[in-house]
Amino acid sequence: MKYDFDKIVDRHGTDCYKWDMIAKRKLPADTLPLWVADMDFETVPEVKERLKEVADRGIYGYSMLGDGYYHALKNWFSERFGWQVEKDWVIVTPGVVFALAAAVRAYTKEGDSVMIQRPVYHPFTNVVKENGRKLVNNPLVMENGKYHMDYEDMERKITEEQVKLFLLCSPHNPVSRVWTKEELCQAAEICKKHGVIMIVDEIHCDFVYEGYHHTSFGTLSEYADNAVICTAPSKTFNLAELQLSNIMIPNPELRKTFQAEMDKVFYSDANLFGQVSCQAAYEYGAQWMDELRVYLQGNITYIRDYLAEHLPKVHLIEPEGTYLLWVDFREYGLSAEALNAKILKDARIWFNEGSMFGPEGAGFMRINIASPRSMIVEAMERLGEVFGE
Template sequence: MKQSIFDEVIDRQNTSSEKWDALSSVYGTSDALPMWVADMDFPIPKEVQEALYSRISHPVFGYTFPSHAVDNAIQKWLKNRHDWQIESAWIGYSAGVVSGIGTTISAFTNPGDQILIQSPVYKPFFDMIEHLDRKVVNSPLLIDNARFEIDFIDFEEKLKSGVKLFLLCSPHNPGGRVWSKEELIKIGELCDQYDVLIVSDEIHADLALSHSKHIPIASLSNSVASRTITLMAPSKTFNIAGLQASLLLASNPEHKKQIEKIQIQNAFHGVNLLGLTAMEAAYQYGEPWLNELLPYIEENIQVAEAFIAKELPALNVMHPDASFLIWIDCRSLGWTDEKLQDTLLNKGKLALEPGPKYGQGGEGFVRMNIGCPRSVLLEGLDRLKRALT
């Protein structure tokens, strides 16, 4: 079998890696295999690394700004990858998608306002709402045939209750669900009907797998676009999260102006020089690398699902439509989440994300990051088996 560039095991210890070097502070142990934080253990595209080398070879690192070349690379990427034609005037920048969530909440709501989410969902959705003194309103997702579905009856009831803003996770984290065009249209129509702003976290958009197609919700129509701010980034796609460069895309000029006002108030003056360098190179040259990565991730998912089905039949994997994360249902074990985590860590020496971290509906689940070389994945699966049998 041909060796893949993604089979190489890269030692990330002692590189200030949160995933590898923060185990002791987060999990209380340093000898567990980390399969928790959502970054991959793969080398970035050579073109991105070479662009960084080239820029570093210049001896001056002064103030910087996003050039037209960066904007052009973003526009071409979104058109080619997602069939979404955007204008350069829509493009704004942020240090990260979580920063973008905080910025948009501050820009378009006031303390005490209600913000709608759909749990289980990425923990910073809760955190940013609460840190900014807004109120979380939750419309929990349903599980039907081991797949997340939107409870549109409950969703509409919550919108009616006076919600100002809806945080959409698309594709969904932790479930890996890519929402269908019909679902997105319905979301857009309901938010339009009840005059609710949409902030769409689409950081996993580029990682839609072969059986799925991600649709940016703002690409559906002008009316949906006019009430949507889309948050995207090359960070998950190309494994460059540490460079902290992401996008806030808004077609409504009034929204763009309000976002910029809040960024100025927060003393945010732009993305760092190397983040912009990496972003431009990734979007301009990274597609062949991504096209090689996605089948490798799919094979990892297949390996994990087959192993768990055979060796741990009490567990059930929610098959993802996107990304390198799998959401594992452990409820049939009948264990508490505390017992599950304790057993994984102390018996299996395996660090997975606990489901309750993602809010209501996460109880009894764990999230496993399979964005790693196949040999590391197999080691992690063996540890999962050792822990639970």
């Protein structure tokens, strides 16, 4: 490989959530944080170089998105997903969650019903409830270790609850499903039939493993006109705090409505460093991303093999995408609180407790595997010491 993902980067003392929160929560200093969804890998070298150039300029005044930005964006989605993005479709926001909240306000009014599919990334719940909308849950169903959508329940609740908006996570965080084209079309057909606008979060679209394929919602020509598609370089290239997301809205009326909501908060200029990093990442990051995905698959293989040999009661939900594993600890019969305490206090590992993604996640843990292999090995060995028989 050209890039060294085994390199340990000491992030202590940088005010990062992942590592410096350990001391703030008064946890043991050697706690391994495999929770919040950023990576312990340095970003693409060309991104670092471009940011240094801008920093050295010493003037950080108002800046606009240039043609090079849109060219890089269009090339990435065309080459990776066969999606021909138009410049006019793009609205830049400080993040995907910001966009989800803006969409809830733009396309619904207080008291309207918004559908989500739990267990799901917890801000999906928050942007609905905190904006005074009615949450309607179409829970994912797990059969034989794999999650799928319940379309009958989806359509029934859309009708009964008069759902106006549907928030779809694709690829799915935390259950790691990469929805097939057929699955997406079936959900989209139900929404189209009942006049439900779809907000599709594709922030993890670049993390798809061998044997699976991410279908960008924008390539579904029959349904893309009914959708707001949320993308960002933040997960892909570890750029979260540069706060930039690209929201694609092919339908001019939906785009106008979303822009009107953006105008209400007077957000117009993207962060300069976010602009620079996004363009450089999409221009130079292809090989880096391809090698990272191979490295992450190695982490998955190690974890899968370790659990099978040493912790057969712990069941890995086979990951199709994202760098977040969904792991089933229910066979131990522990309450969610007892399970979390055992892992956090006894094994000294910080995972995301499953019920934060909805009550359907109780007994599960979300594990961030975007760290050097040595950290993953240490975490598994600690689990083995605590849960092994």
